[in-house]
Amino acid sequence: MTHGIIAAALAGFGTGLSLIVAIGAQNAFVLRQGARRHAVLAVVAICAVSDAVLIALGVAGVGAFVTAWPAALTLVALAGGGFLICYGVLAARRVLRPDPAAALTTEGAAPGSARRAVLTCLAMTWLNPHVYLDTVLLLGSLAADRGDLRWAFGVGAGLASLAWFGALGYGARALSGLLARPSAWRVLDGLVAATMVTMGGLLLARA
Numbered sequence: 001m002t003h004g005i006i007a008a009a010l011a012g013f014g015t016g017l018s019l020i021v022a023i024g025a026q027n028a029f030v031l032r033q034g035a036r037r038h039a040v041l042a043v044v045a046i047c048a049v050s051d052a053v054l055i056a057l058g059v060a061g062v063g064a065f066v067t068a069w070p071a072a073l074t075l076v077a078l079a080g081g082g083f084l085i086c087y088g089v090l091a092a093r094r095v096l097r098p099d100p101a102a103a104l105t106t107e108g109a110a111p112g113s114a115r116r117a118v119l120t121c122l123a124m125t126w127l128n129p130h131v132y133l134d135t136v137l138l139l140g141s142l143a144a145d146r147g148d149l150r151w152a153f154g155v156g157a158g159l160a161s162l163a164w165f166g167a168l169g170y171g172a173r174a175l176s177g178l179l180a181r182p183s184a185w186r187v188l189d190g191l192v193a194a195t196m197v198t199m200g201g202l203l204l205a206r207a
Contacts, residue, residue, distance in 0.1 A: 008149035012156025013163075015142060018195045019087075019134045020051070020164050021188050026124045030165055034172025039117040044169040046118065050125045051135055051161035058140025059154035077203045080141035083133075084200030091193035098182050145203065 020027075026047065033043045125131060139157050143150035168175065178184050 004149055005152045008146050008152035009156035009159075011146075012139075012143070012153035012158075013160040014156075014195065015153075015199065016051075016055075016139065016157030016160030017164060018192045019138070020161055021192065026121075026128065027168060029121060029124055030168045031172050031175070033117060033121075034169040037173075039114040040169045040172075042114060042118050043121045044165045046121045047125060047165040048158075048162040050122075050131075052158040054131065054135035055139050055154050055157050055161075058136035058138075059143040059150050061136070061140060077141070077145060077206055080138060080145075081200045081203030083138055084196045084203065088193045088196030088200060091189045091196060094189045095186050095193060098186050142199070142203070145206065 030043055030047060034040050135157075139154070143153040143157075146153045
């Protein structure tokens with residue numbers, strides 16, 4: 001049983017990490033704040049806690065729905081598998097056709113107040129529709145496929161979010177130079193593509 005819990009948690013960690021490392025406004029904002037050492041703790045906490053709440057909602061909601069209607073697991077697996085494969089294909093496309101302007105930078109406006117940083121981070125997190133797709137729907141559906149181990153999967157995904165945003169915020173001084181290179185994101189996108197297509201194929205096979 002312990003081995004199963006650890007395996008589910010590791011799967012959740014890998015899946016969560018694959019989803020959140022994609023280039024986006026939220027990651028760029030955290031990187032810039034970390035590079036400037038401005039309101040880093042607040043920004044990292046908002047991102048990690050928000051993801052944890054949304055992941056928990058996904059695990060609880062989708063899991064309860066599947067328990068009440070077992071046939072829904074097949075539909076969830078089909079939808080989740082298709083979404084994962086599409087997500088992986090898009091990541092693979094970024095590897096083959098990289099956008100030089102997509103690299104993260106730490107340049108921009110002055111830091112401003114901590115309140116402004118907090119409000120900006122909240123807006124980027126809760127007003128982004130992709131956050132709900134990734135956490136509530138996608139991670140929720142993948143967790144439901146784990147059955148009784150779905151919460152271990154969810155905890156792993158939440159820890160991945162905490163680890164990523166913590167590393168991005170507090171390691172920004174060291175990471176900013178690397179993440180400013182499009183080639184670094186091509187490597188990350190390659191890993192994301194492989195992971196997403198593989199997991200999507202497994203979900204479709206189980207369905």
